[in-house]
Amino acid sequence: MRLRGFLLPLALVLAPLTSARGAPASPTDTRLGHGVVPTAEAVRLAVDAGQDGYRGSVRIDLDVRERSDSFRFHARDLSFSAASLRSDKHAYAITLGPERDGMVTAHVSPALEPGACTLALDFDARFGADGSGFYKLTVDGRSYAFTQFEPAAARRAFPCWDEPEFKIPWQITLILPKDQLAISNAAVDKETPVGEQKAVVFRTTPPLPSYLVAFATGPFEAVEIPGLSVPGRIITCAGQSRLTGQAARVVPALLKPLEDYFGQAYPFDKLDVIAVPGYAYGAMENPGAVMFNDKLLLIDPDHALPGPRRQLVRVMAHELAHMWFGDLVTMRWWDDLWLSEAFASWMGGRISDQVFPEYRTSQGDVVGAHRAMAADARPNTHPIRRRVDAPDQLGDLADGLSYDKGQAVLGMFEQWLGTDVFQNGVSRYLRDNAWKTATAGDLWKSLGEASGRDMAAPMRTFLDQPGVPLVSCELFENGRLVLHQQRLRTDGAAAGPQRWNVPVAIKYSDGATLHAEIVFLTEATQSVDLPTGRSTRWVLPDLDARGYYRWQVPDTMLDAIGAVSQQLLTPRERVAFVYNLIALLDAGVIHGGEYLAAVRRFGADPDADVLTAVMAALDHVRRPFSLPGSEPLFAGYVHATLSPALDHIGANPRPGESEAVGELRPELMRRLAFQGHDAGVMARGEALTAAFLKSPESIAPSVADAALQIAAIRGDTTLFSEYAQRFEVAATPEERARFLDAIGSFGTRALVHRALDYSMRGPLDAGERLRIPTGIANSGRFDDDLFLWLATNYDAITSRMPASYAVALPRIVQGCSPQQVAAAQTYFDDPRHHPAGTEQEFTQMSQAIRECAELREREGGDAATWLEANYSQTGEADPAK
Numbered sequence: 063m064r065l066r067g068f069l070l071p072l073a074l075v076l077a078p079l080t081s082a083r084g085a086p087a088s089p090t091d092t093r094l095g096h097g098v099v100p101t102a103e104a105v106r107l108a109v110d111a112g113q114d115g116y117r118g119s120v121r122i123d124l125d126v127r128e129r130s131d132s133f134r135f136h137a138r139d140l141s142f143s144a145a146s147l148r149s150d151k152h153a154y155a156i157t158l159g160p161e162r163d164g165m166v167t168a169h170v171s172p173a174l175e176p177g178a179c180t181l182a183l184d185f186d187a188r189f190g191a192d193g194s195g196f197y198k199l200t201v202d203g204r205s206y207a208f209t210q211f212e213p214a215a216a217r218r219a220f221p222c223w224d225e226p227e228f229k230i231p232w233q234i235t236l237i238l239p240k241d242q243l244a245i246s247n248a249a250v251d252k253e254t255p256v257g258e259q260k261a262v263v264f265r266t267t268p269p270l271p272s273y274l275v276a277f278a279t280g281p282f283e284a285v286e287i288p289g290l291s292v293p294g295r296i297i298t299c300a301g302q303s304r305l306t307g308q309a310a311r312v313v314p315a316l317l318k319p320l321e322d323y324f325g326q327a328y329p330f331d332k333l334d335v336i337a338v339p340g341y342a343y344g345a346m347e348n349p350g351a352v353m354f355n356d357k358l359l360l361i362d363p364d365h366a367l368p369g370p371r372r373q374l375v376r377v378m379a380h381e382l383a384h385m386w387f388g389d390l391v392t393m394r395w396w397d398d399l400w401l402s403e404a405f406a407s408w409m410g411g412r413i414s415d416q417v418f419p420e421y422r423t424s425q426g427d428v429v430g431a432h433r434a435m436a437a438d439a440r441p442n443t444h445p446i447r448r449r450v451d452a453p454d455q456l457g458d459l460a461d462g463l464s465y466d467k468g469q470a471v472l473g474m475f476e477q478w479l480g481t482d483v484f485q486n487g488v489s490r491y492l493r494d495n496a497w498k499t500a501t502a503g504d505l506w507k508s509l510g511e512a513s514g515r516d517m518a519a520p521m522r523t524f525l526d527q528p529g530v531p532l533v534s535c536e537l538f539e540n541g542r543l544v545l546h547q548q549r550l551r552t553d554g555a556a557a558g559p560q561r562w563n564v565p566v567a568i569k570y571s572d573g574a575t576l577h578a579e580i581v582f583l584t585e586a587t588q589s590v591d592l593p594t595g596r597s598t599r600w601v602l603p604d605l606d607a608r609g610y611y612r613w614q615v616p617d618t619m620l621d622a623i624g625a626v627s628q629q630l631l632t633p634r635e636r637v638a639f640v641y642n643l644i645a646l647l648d649a650g651v652i653h654g655g656e657y658l659a660a661v662r663r664f665g666a667d668p669d670a671d672v673l674t675a676v677m678a679a680l681d682h683v684r685r686p687f688s689l690p691g692s693e694p695l696f697a698g699y700v701h702a703t704l705s706p707a708l709d710h711i712g713a714n715p716r717p718g719e720s721e722a723v724g725e726l727r728p729e730l731m732r733r734l735a736f737q738g739h740d741a742g743v744m745a746r747g748e749a750l751t752a753a754f755l756k757s758p759e760s761i762a763p764s765v766a767d768a769a770l771q772i773a774a775i776r777g778d779t780t781l782f783s784e785y786a787q788r789f790e791v792a793a794t795p796e797e798r799a800r801f802l803d804a805i806g807s808f809g810t811r812a813l814v815h816r817a818l819d820y821s822m823r824g825p826l827d828a829g830e831r832l833r834i835p836t837g838i839a840n841s842g843r844f845d846d847d848l849f850l851w852l853a854t855n856y857d858a859i860t861s862r863m864p865a866s867y868a869v870a871l872p873r874i875v876q877g878c879s880p881q882q883v884a885a886a887q888t889y890f891d892d893p894r895h896h897p898a899g900t901e902q903e904f905t906q907m908s909q910a911i912r913e914c915a916e917l918r919e920r921e922g923g924d925a926a927t928w929l930e931a932n933y934s935q936t937g938e939a940d941p942a943k
Contacts, residue, residue, distance in 0.1 A: 092163070092452040093225065098133035098174065100223045101125050102266075106235040107220070108259075109244075109279050111198040111205035115188040120221050122181045131173040136217035136224035136272075138164040140185045149179035156181075164217050164224075183221050192864050193342045195219050201299045201339050206280030208338050210353065212346060213396060214453035216272035226271040227394045227499050233266040238279045245297055246277040247350040249332045265331065267349075269497045271392055276348035278336055287333070289314035291321070294333035298360065302337060305360035305794070308371060309335060309378070315417050316379050320386070323413070325489045329390045329496075335359065335378075340829040342864065345377050347384030347406070354381075357795035357829070367763050368721040370796065372421040379417075380410035391492055394499040396450040400525075401502045404446075404468020408476075411469070420721050425637050425671040427469065428607050429678075432641040434466035435612060438530040439552045439645065440909060446471075447502070447525040470610040471524045477608040478565035478580060479513045487512035520563030524610065531562045531611040532649070533583065535603050537619065541595035543568070545603075546587050550612050552648045552913065561586065567605035569635070572597040576630060578605050602631065607638030612645045617656070624663050633669040640664055640675040644682050647921065648913070654687065654921035655928030658699065665703035670722035673707050677733055680704075684737060685842050685878040686918035687925040694739075695929040701738035702933070704730055713746055715762045728768030735772040736841065747772025755784060770804035774813075782813055790825055802830060806837030814844050818851045828863045832870065839874040845882065849875050853889050860897075869900050872907040878914040886911075 100122050107118040122135075138161065147154040147170060154174070159167040168181070190197035194210045195218035209219065217224040236244045240260050244250075248265040255261075267275075283303035287294035287310045294313060296306040313335060321327055330350045337356035346353040358377060361370050387409065388402040407430075414423040437443060446463050476484040487509035495504060502525070506517040532550035537543055549560045564583040569576060572594040581590050592598050600622045603613040615623070627636050640661065647657045661679045664672055680700055688696045708730040711723050734740040735747060750769035754761040761769065773781065782805065789801035805817045821834035838848055852859065852871060860868040875886050890896050890904045 094134050094136070094165070094223055094228075097128040097130050098124055098126050100228055100230050101178075102231045102233075103222060104233040104235070105220050105275075106237070107196075108237040109207055110239060111189065111207040111279060113189075115186060116196075117184075117186050118220055119182065119184045122183075122221070122223075124179050124181055126174045126176050126179060129173055129175055131171065132167055132169045133174070134165050134167050135181075135221055136164055136214075137161060137166045137185075137221040138217045140187050140218075140221065142183060142185045144182075144184040146182045147179060148182075149175075149177060152179075154179075164214070166221070185221065187219065190215075190218060193340070199339055202301065204281050204300055206278065206282075206299060206339075208278045208336075208341075208353065209276045209348075210341075210343060210346060211275060212273040212343075214273070216275060222272045224272045226273065226392055226396065229269040229271045229392055229497070229499055231266050231269055232275055234264045234275070234277055235261060236264075236277060236279060237261045241281060242279050243282040243284065243297070244277065244279050245282070245334050245336060245351055247275060247330070247348060249293065249350075268330070270349065270389070271499075274348050274389060274392075276346075276351040276353065278338075278351070278353075285310060287313050287335075290317060290333060291328055292330070292332050295335070296359070297334055297336040298356070299337065299339060302356070302360055305362060306337075307363050308361040308374060309354075309359050312375055312378050313382070316375070316382055316413055319413050319416055320379075320382055320409070323409070323485060323488075324386045324492055326386075326492070328385060330385065340827055342829070342867070345381050347381045347388055349385055349389040352381050355829075357799070360795065362794040362796050367767075367796070368421070368725050372418075372423075375414050375418050375421055376410055376423060376426070378410075379414045380406045383409035383413070386492055387488075390497065391495040392499045394501050396453060397447060398502050399450075400446045400464035400468045401505065403465050404472055407465050407469040408472045422671055422722060425634055427473070428634060428637045428641065429675075430462075430466040431470035431607075431610060432638075432644070433462050434470060435530045435550075435610070435645060436648070437462055438467060438528065439550045439612075439649065440913075441551065441553045442905060442909065443528040445526050445528050467524075467610065470608075471521070474565060474608050474610050475509075475517070475521070477567055477606065478582070479509065479515065479517075483513045484509065520565075523562040527560060527562075529560060531560075531564055532614060533564065533566055533603055533609075533611050534614040535568075535601055535619075536616070537598060537601055539596050541592045541598050542589055543570075543581075543592055543598075543601060544587065544589045545581060545583050547583055547611075548586070550645070550649055562611075564609070564611055566603055566611070567608060569602040569605040569631075570594065571599045571626075571630065573599045580605075602635065602639075604635070604638060604642075606632065607634045612642060612649075614646065614651055617652075620660070624660060627664070628667060633671055636664065636667060636669065636672045637675045640672065640679050644679055647683075648917065650920065654683075654923075654925030657683070657921075658687075658925060658928055662699070662703050666706060668710075670720075670726040673704075673726055674729065676703065677729060680733065680737065683917070683925070686914050686922055687929075689918070689922050689926055692926045692929060695926070695933045697737065697739045698933040699929055700733060701740055704733055704738060705740065708734060708743075713743075715764055724762075724764045728765050731765070731768045731772060735775060744772055744775055748776070751781075755788075767800050767803060770800060771807035774804055774807035775809040777808055777813070779813070779816075782808060782816060786820060786824065798830070799833070802826070802833045803837055806834035807841070809843070811844065811847060814838060814847060815851070818848070822855060822859055822862060828867060831859070831863045832867060832874065835874045839876045842876065845875075845877040849877075849882070849885065849889075856895055865897055868897055869903055872900060872903040875907050875911075877911045878918055880912065880915050883908045883911045883915075 102123040104121045107116055109116050142158055145156050145158055147156045155171040157169045195215040196209050198205060198207045214224055216222050234246045237256055237259050238244055244262040246264045248267045251263045251265045253260055253262050281300050282297050283300060284295045284297050285303050285306045287296060296309050298306060317328060332350050334350060335352045335354060337359045338353050339356050341353060341355040344355055358374060383406040387405045393399060393402050411423045411427045414421060446468055490512055491505050491508035506521055509517045529549045531547045534546040535543060545566060547564060549558055566581045566583050568579050570592060600619050602623055643657060643660050646652045661676060664676050667673055711727055715724060731743055734743045747769045750761055751773035754766050785801050785804050789798055792798040805820060808814055808817060817834050821831060835848060838844055886908060
């Protein structure tokens with residue numbers, strides 16, 4: 063649908079039009095009504111990012127559904143200069159009331175009659191400066207403007223109906239300097255000169271909610287993406303186009319299999335992917351104009367490491383999956399945000415694994431499920447699906463449960479229904495709801511029709527109640543398997559009577575053959591007779607690691623499975639096995655010594671992802687099990703567990719080795735140096751660093767980052783100054799990150815304080831300010847110093863970053879004692895130190911410290927006893943034990 067031209071003389075302006083604020087709206091008055099709704103909107107903006115603000119006009123076609131003398135729309139911090147309201151029969155008198163909580167009431171005389179009419183508004187606005195709304199940036203002396211409208215910032219750019227259910231066509235026109243490029247959701251229809259400027263008119267979009275409208279202006283560079291079914295480009299700021307090669311290869315490789323899975327072509331007329339400097343949201347699925355943080359999208363072709371390339375693939379697949387699930391079909395309201403994000407994460411992982419198997423995305427999904435289940439086992443967890451009254455609640459909703467739990471639950475039920483049936487249901491859902499909004503119930507309906515099974519009821523047990531099930535298994539001699547379910551808790555509280563509908567996929571062995579079966583567990587206790595009868599040796603209650611539940615088997619069976627894991631379990635199942643050990647330790651199901659013994663067994667695993675899980679298991683107990691006096695013993699345990707793996711793959715990259723091994727090596731080096739106190743690895747890191755600083759090309763990029771960090775452990779002020787100087791002249795985002803991480807790795811208190819001061823006063827951009835303190839926090843070596851620095855410099859720190867970054871500051875407060883929680887509580891209780899959103903961050907921080915302290919209190923002694931029995935006082939493994 064094409065809208066008529068506008069910015070015509072506006073006839074009836076009957077009252078002063080301003081953006082004066084009124085009293086805040088009540089909690090029950092936060093959504094627009096349905097008596098007057100938009101059917102299409104045209105936006106025309108005169109944009110020069112070198113200025114402080116811009117002028118604009120909108121023309122909104124309305125459907126009046128009921129007689130009314132007023133209606134509301136969204137606008138925030140806009141100054142109106144003209145307004146008119148017309149139908150085919152009337153020119154209405156219109157008066158705009160003051161803005162209240164981002165909404166403006168239009169009073170109309172005579173009253174509107176049902177039918178069609180058109181609202182036209184002229185306004186002035188200022189560019190945003192906080193990375194949301196319509197905001198501007200200066201990069202290398204050049205001015206750019208970008209949008210970020212999710213969840214409710216379109217109203218800061220232009221008047222609109224700024225809620226997801228109002229899904230309408232949009233026509234965007236941008237007037238800008240002649241030497242700049244303009245991008246929006248749709249392809250350019252025409253460009254015409256306007257004096258010393260030009261007007262870029264974009265084609266009318268298919269129906270979109272306001273939060274998916276996007277545009278950008280500036281002296282961009284554009285690189286064509288070959289191999290797409292529609293025109294596509296990578297858009298960068300000036301001077302960065304040489305870094306687009308990897309993204310230009312990834313986009314078409316992912317888009318075609320997505321088209322195949324969904325059974326329909328990419329639904330928009332072009333695909334631009336835009337690199338946004340310092341973009342705080344990572345990426346955003348604006349159809350036809352996908353925004354990416356430039357550090358994520360742009361990869362130096364001369365120093366491309368597997369990690370950034372894998373991350374680009376995964377995030378790109380996520381955003382492209384949104385083109386169908388989220389853009390073609392959009393959530394009706396924000397309470398289904400979890401589904402949009404969870405499905406895109408699940409789909410992105412599936413397609414990444416299919417197209418780029420070398421990145422082992424499937425094993426990464428297991429890590430995401432572990433993160434979600436760890437959070438879901440805490441007492442303050444919450445259901446995925448929650449009531450949302452206003453968009454400002456979304457900061458609490460877009461968390462790991464929305465993404466990781468939702469993704470894991472979808473994968474578990476796909477396994478139950480079958481891959482083809484699940485795909486047919488998704489295709490049916492997209493076909494039935496194309497260009498409309500939908501709810502989670504619509505998806506369950508489509509999946510139910512495709513499978514003949516009730517999907518809504520079992521999904522409700524995972525969506526509408528908090529927590530994660532613990533499925534316990536008992537195997538009797540006659541082959542009867544008895545399953546029990548209860549809620550897993552990490553706080554020692556009684557589990558309560560919760561129940562889930564759990565498709566428990568089991569893998570079991572009779573000693574000669576592996577078997578599989580899915581038991582649909584709905585009761586507290588159920589039993590099933592395995593066909594292998596009394597010959598059944600063991601049961602793994604999570605076939606292919608697809609379940610969103612923790613599992614427990616008797617100790618002897620746990621040992622039996624661990625003993626044959628390399629031969630009979632897939633790498634994905636072995637990764638999940640290690641993460642399940644972490645959960646069992648936290649819940650008190652197994653003890654510290656048992657945990658250390660079980661984890662050590664997997665240190666000999668040949669798979670890189672399993673070894674990565676082992677390192678995560680060691681990280682998890684580094685603080686609680688490194689008791690005063692036992693640190694050398696724990697260091698010896700780390701050394702004994704990980705050094706065989708480094709010896710096996712070698713300290714130097716080898717021709718033809720897999721990317722997985724190339725990524726594993728630096729992680730092993732870091733753990734052995736920082737946690738295992740391995741003098742040989744530290745000396746090796748220092749030698750590599752000396753060579754790198756003389757000639758960066760002489761050292762493989764895969765080990766350079768680790769070497770620089772390891773050299774800092776025993777580094778001095780001269781090395782610190784060298785790192786800072788290299789950072790300041792770095793030519794790529796990867797190089798900047800490399801030296802920032804190294805600056806945050808020094809091992810003396812004096813240089814740690816110097817690093818923290820540099821993070822605050824050095825030439826870092828806003829997105830880099832927390833990188834050094836985060837690295838120091840993760841090291842676990844200077845917890846008290848880090849908190850003192852934060853408390854002493856809070857105002858100076860927050861003045862150098864956007865408010866959204868300041869909210870994350872509690873994350874860098876870490877420790878393992880109740881005293882640290884109390885000190886942080888006192889500090890963050892001060893109103894000056896908790897901007898909106900900090901409450902959730904503080905809760906997570908204090909909870910992590912308490913859990914560490916409780917684990918130390920409960921299992922630290924048992925772990926110390928086991929370490930003393932197996933390691934000498936020098937911290938080396940005792941060969942006699």
